[in-house]
């Protein structure tokens with residue numbers, strides 16, 4: 001099992017759309033067994049993958065097992081929850097740990113525990129790492145996250161093996177990579193101090209305390225593309241200028257800085273503006289590449305659906321490849 005966080009410190013860049021569609025592609029086409037954890041209190045991934053009737057049942061009754069059910073016992077000092085329940089999204093073909101707006105209530109507890117350190121601080125900080133020890137039946141566990149650098153996201157990133165960086169093609173996204181790099185270094189340093197300060201690490205009851213988060217790759221998003229004379233899909237000029245700055249920014253901030261291996265192709269792919277396919281996909285609660293006439297696809301849309309399949313195919317191939325290379329280096 002490999003755990004992968006989809007994260008950037010910028011809102012609305014298409015993280016949730018990428019995470020859910022890539023998970024669906026890897027499950028449907030590559031036959032990977034995937035658990036998607038909706039770790040964003042906005043619960044957008046859950047809303048995207050389940051119909052209104054299911055959402056009503058989940059959230060009106062408040063009895064469904066959600067990420068809050070998993071996190072709450074620990075925040076109350078009751079230890080890790082013993083069993084987790086997941087819900088299958090039939091259209092996306094993945095299991096989901098449902099999101100919950102009440103997860104936001106945990107943010108303060110995690111933050112104060114992080115500041116106070118000690119056994120309790122380490123236990124709550126490693127909440128998602130402990131959760132992952134019970135997910136070994138999956139090939140991949142994906143985390144959809146909100147855009148903040150808050151304590152929930154810190155706990156997710158500390159737990160995961162890798163992260164994928166979705167980037168919108170604007171100057172703010174480039175700046176966000178510097179922020180992420182700075183914070184990752186700072187968190188690692190603070191965590192090191194906290195672990196060294198423990199008189200007996202076994203009291204945390206966590207076997208695996210290694211911080212091993214590494215960049216798996218990035219995905220360019222939110223730009224307009226057109227076909228050039230050769231028929232190749234390219235970003236229009238204004239976006240191309242920003243896009244051309246991205247590799248260097250990533251190299252400088254997240255690769256060299258974090259001592260990542262050189263020579264790996266970190267660009268997993270590019271997703272241009274898919275226009276009306278996105279609301280259609282949201283209305284039907286289906287991956288974009290699975291949309292059919294019954295979902296409102298007509299005329300030129302069919303070609304766009306086919307193109308979106310090819311886009312996710314390319315991203316999935318690089319994703320699997322990089323995971324293999326980076327994994328071998330760890331072994």
Ligand SMILES: Nc1ncnc2c1ncn2[C@@H]1O[C@H](COP(=O)(O)OP(=O)(O)OP(=O)(O)O)[C@@H](O)[C@H]1O
Nearest residue numbers: 011012013014015016017146147272273274275278
């Ligand atoms: N490839 C795309 N083409 C067109 N619209 C898109 C695309 N990807 C995402 N969107 C739209 O952009 C908006 C933001 O997308 P999404 O919710 O996936 O972003 P996010 O990064 O997860 O946001 P947040 O930071 O709030 O979690 C949504 O309205 C979505 O419909």
Ligand SMILES: [Mg+2]
Nearest residue numbers: 015016044145
């Ligand atoms: Mg989101």
